[in-house]
Amino acid sequence: MTKIKLGMVGGGSGAFIGAIHRVAARLDDQFELVAGALSADPNKAKQSAAELGIEPTRCYLDYRDMAEAEAARSDGITAVSIVTPNHLHFPIAEAFLQAGIHVICDKPMTCSLQEALSLQTLATRSGKLFVLTHNYSAYPMIRQARQMVSEGILGRLRLVQVEYAQDWLTTATENSGNKQAAWRTDPRRSGPAGCLGDIGTHAFNLATFVSGLQVEQVSAELTSFVENRILDDNVHAMLRFEQGVRGMLWSSQVAPGNENGLRIRVYGSDGGLEWAQEQPNQLIYSPFAQPSRILSRAGYGYQSGSPHLVRTPAGHPEGYLEGFANLYQETAQAIRLCAAGKSPTEIFANSLLPGVKQGVEGLQFINAMLFSSQNNGQWTALENGHEAS
């Protein structure tokens, strides 16, 4: 099977998430990285391209040039991965979609709801795929959880408790030369949401993915605990889902002892499920009035409809990179279907890939949370009327 030609914008040497995307793209051997605008710094861009085996002629200094040039080549890239800081996602995605190139974009999709809605229109019109890398939704046991919920194994859903706790911003590390911390706590580069935008959106996405339900309203309290920090570093919220389901969301970057503590629990009239990202290969299933069961990835009792995601047998742990690679694998499949004539709309309707829809929802969530918190926790609908301030 021919590999899909991939480009990348951002992700020069030393970048964290760019390297993750490259491993994810490589893992299942479906993509080949052939072009890049890897850094705003020309020297770094060239050096990074050389390290990655990208030919000098396909090492670009500007993403607009790249979109244009690659679209013009007969062997040009079919898809591009966008791994820049958030505020550049929109213009870059726009450039490539307009050039007829599929886009794989890191989250959050954009810095404002308005941009998100524009991108939604743009993507729809383009006939190209826009994939948003909400990677946690692609862990095998999360897929298993979603499937169990959708099959009604938990009965009528009632509760969704989700949390995402980290500790790396416990102190004002943004003032000590930590670049990741610096831009994530800076409203000019991150927009109005701090912890909320960085990891709160992952928790939100996971809650809707597993439950299969929309969040209708939120009541939120955002806090900045570290002195002089402008953006929130802790997020508390109560959630009202459709169908009367209720939930809570906690995300924090000031909770010592939590490395990457994403965790979800869902409960229905007939049972409960519990999953934690740091032990992703197991899912605790508690049928009501029976002993709890430990379901394991690829193990006995694993019934996932995603057999293509099983690379290793039960007991051979897969982790973060494999979860991320699952999105790339499914993107490859989507690109091939698109090439075979299916429309993106059709493809997304029949897949679990996150796309612009999830991106728009993420921004609606951010805005509603900010509005609620600024209004003393007022219950706030997730709609387009609230633009963050």
Next chain:
Amino acid sequence: MTKIKLGMVGGGSGAFIGAIHRVAARLDDQFELVAGALSADPNKAKQSAAELGIEPTRCYLDYRDMAEAEAARSDGITAVSIVTPNHLHFPIAEAFLQAGIHVICDKPMTCSLQEALSLQTLATRSGKLFVLTHNYSAYPMIRQARQMVSEGILGRLRLVQVEYAQDWLTTATENSGNKQAAWRTDPRRSGPAGCLGDIGTHAFNLATFVSGLQVEQVSAELTSFVENRILDDNVHAMLRFEQGVRGMLWSSQVAPGNENGLRIRVYGSDGGLEWAQEQPNQLIYSPFAQPSRILSRAGYGYQSGSPHLVRTPAGHPEGYLEGFANLYQETAQAIRLCAAGKSPTEIFANSLLPGVKQGVEGLQFINAMLFSSQNNGQWTALENGHEAS
């Protein structure tokens, strides 16, 4: 050392919490059960007394008679344990305090804030001890946690996440002959709070005990998920503590897979702590930027100021009954101090025993939660102005 003569109201044969109190009283050999009004049913009262080795003459059919008669005896009881349904706590406590007998009372203290305030006045005037059995605050590792917080080991406190999840009311078991379920879901016998009063108050008490802080305001959403159930079976709340500390509280009786899932996590500028009631002998301590440590009851690194609570060496698990017995042990000590001339006020000020203060706070919490939930989550102060409806 002479054993303290103890009476009991409620707790006839078959009762759950009465038996727990008796084991707790017996465990450390400080009390001797010599009198009781164990049941409203005369036959059951007599049979229960006989089984417990209480002399027939000290088996009472009415708690008022018991208070009077025991107060009149030279060898009368020094203290009484009240283990009846909630709505009787107040009149019984009143009767015994007025008779000059110390009271040990199961929680919640009363069914209304008004009664709680009356009881507070009454207890203060009586010169007798009123102990409220918030047993979870007497687990050794909870004592250790409180001590670490109070010594500033976590730095400046920021977050308190507390939860108490059970699953036994997942279905309408109150309609199937389960008596515990029947009275707990019946507003006439339980008052206006269901899950909130039954276990939410434990979670609240634990949060304030460990943090050493008052909750100033709550924003709540109470839900009844089971059809035709009147009282709440799920509680969601955001908490505002004094000193800018923030928190969340979740309590539920409809979360399948949770037996008695009381759990607390607290985070400060210098570290975090995590404890779960179902594994009560360990406390996870995460000093910021260092590996997490597993502190164990009576083990290395255990520095608790409560050495009197250590009955077995590290690795020999103590549990629920031992935790409950800790309250009785400290009550015995308090009674002896009282007999030696210390005032209850002085005694409570120098002990960790829960009393009327915690009882009043519990009712304030219940009322504020009900008010907030009835007012769409409005942030509501814990004060005496909100009487539940």
Next chain:
Amino acid sequence: MTKIKLGMVGGGSGAFIGAIHRVAARLDDQFELVAGALSADPNKAKQSAAELGIEPTRCYLDYRDMAEAEAARSDGITAVSIVTPNHLHFPIAEAFLQAGIHVICDKPMTCSLQEALSLQTLATRSGKLFVLTHNYSAYPMIRQARQMVSEGILGRLRLVQVEYAQDWLTTATENSGNKQAAWRTDPRRSGPAGCLGDIGTHAFNLATFVSGLQVEQVSAELTSFVENRILDDNVHAMLRFEQGVRGMLWSSQVAPGNENGLRIRVYGSDGGLEWAQEQPNQLIYSPFAQPSRILSRAGYGYQSGSPHLVRTPAGHPEGYLEGFANLYQETAQAIRLCAAGKSPTEIFANSLLPGVKQGVEGLQFINAMLFSSQNNGQWTALENGHEAS
């Protein structure tokens, strides 16, 4: 129900195991401590008796006097608990059995197999009960495990992996004033087995209790890791059970990080079980080719034939003291049956109480282990021919 009158030999103030026995006897309110020879030191004996509410006239300085005097009283003790150092178990048990008093004895039963066999004869002839407190066999989930094995739920048994690891003898603490360490590492007071006798016998007993099988042969390697320590502080063994079942046993007192790490795993053709003493309220059951299940004490799926051992609901942890109390509770029942005319033989045959049989087996095990280790791991039968040297 009248309480059983109990005496105690050993267990003066400050002693560890004596206090444990007293709590265990008290917990379920079946015993009343009325007599004692609590210490070889007369002053300590008197003071201890006073603290425990034992009348001065029933505070003895010599166990022989006590046996005689109590046997002569119309209100004399029915049973005695022996909690002295090991080498005194035999003569004390002999004195009380001959006086017609039931004996509850801490383990190991005696210091030599010869004494054990004598005691077996003596006990059988006496018509009285001899109960050996192998307390770990009375944990509810261990009872559940034994029952599941005996009902064939695991299919044909194949493997028993048992271990008991501690760390308190990692250094030469016996030279630093630790009295517990001093006598346990001294062959004159402990006999020829160190860690083997102290905790290895518990592991051995648990393995035979859960499996319901005899160990036929052992191949052992005993080691003393701490310089100048004479007795073993680490025990490695392979086990051959009857019916072709195989196993391993590890016990150690020099394994840092292990507080009281008794753990057993058994596997058969149809499933496996796993239990750890430090989390005694759960038992992992893995039916072959199905997800593992978490069985909990008193929880869903708990089918134990020992409902009398359930004091608290699921999720309310019971621990070491409750497990120990289970033996006392069952002993009380046995004593009542004996009083009602059943023979000890009959009673033991219909109960799970450990007695002289388990005591003799324990000594056979110790001797075979010592012999094997002294003979370079030679497979050695558990029979009466090997007396330890």
Next chain:
Amino acid sequence: MTKIKLGMVGGGSGAFIGAIHRVAARLDDQFELVAGALSADPNKAKQSAAELGIEPTRCYLDYRDMAEAEAARSDGITAVSIVTPNHLHFPIAEAFLQAGIHVICDKPMTCSLQEALSLQTLATRSGKLFVLTHNYSAYPMIRQARQMVSEGILGRLRLVQVEYAQDWLTTATENSGNKQAAWRTDPRRSGPAGCLGDIGTHAFNLATFVSGLQVEQVSAELTSFVENRILDDNVHAMLRFEQGVRGMLWSSQVAPGNENGLRIRVYGSDGGLEWAQEQPNQLIYSPFAQPSRILSRAGYGYQSGSPHLVRTPAGHPEGYLEGFANLYQETAQAIRLCAAGKSPTEIFANSLLPGVKQGVEGLQFINAMLFSSQNNGQWTALENGHEAS
């Protein structure tokens, strides 16, 4: 950096371990698969090559042709991965080493000690690298463990407890069409060791890797529990390491509930370590007389000398594939050093890569275990005198 040209023998479509090797080789982008003799079945070989993007001219039907042809090409492969059944490892390795091509070989190295010794000689003479994929030794926390031991953080080492338990051979699945089971239980294809060779050798390798010590003697008991199975499916052994260190090894494929339960615990005079493969990102470190600490991959307190193995931050789990890829990454580095003139001897001396030395030790271990088991557990030295029968 130019990618290293890699060939593969074995690993046609549907094969498990071949696919693992390919992902591992790809993960860090150091290798490029350009040639293969992927199957003995010509059609399958061609189809597999096509699927993997190998040019038809470099798809070979015989490994000897491949070795010859690739050696002759100016762009021929630099290294080959051998992922065939065990009995073919030797002749294939021989062919490629003689052709001057580096060899990466799955374990066990050969089926007999004699072959292993021949291969050792051969490899030494060839001047080429022979890497044996004992992948578990390349998990980051295992590297951390080894480093801590070697730095003396545990003090003087005393104990090594290692186990590797699975359950997939609990029933006679070899008779039901499971091909993996069929050849692994067939002495003609697997040699004389069943579970011992398949996973016991991994446990043995891990024990020596972490401790840094040689096993001098073993006392073993091998068992076949499943009816009519010829090879062992359960392995029990006691181990004598150099320097007086003692240990136990259990490996089993008939232990229901164990998916891939490789676990190691090591204890010294100053502390202990505990690691389990199914949660590979954490290592429990217990300094004596202090609380246990949870060390995490890339987290606080992680001091590993292998920073090149950190692909994701703490809390973002890496697993089996990443561990395997670590070996490929280090092999790539070794190949580049070799190209730069370093000798294999020098390279292995300064790396943690497993090679022929570990292969020979593995066969010595297997033979000594078989001899001991056949001689009633006789302590048996790991030397070249015991050839398995």
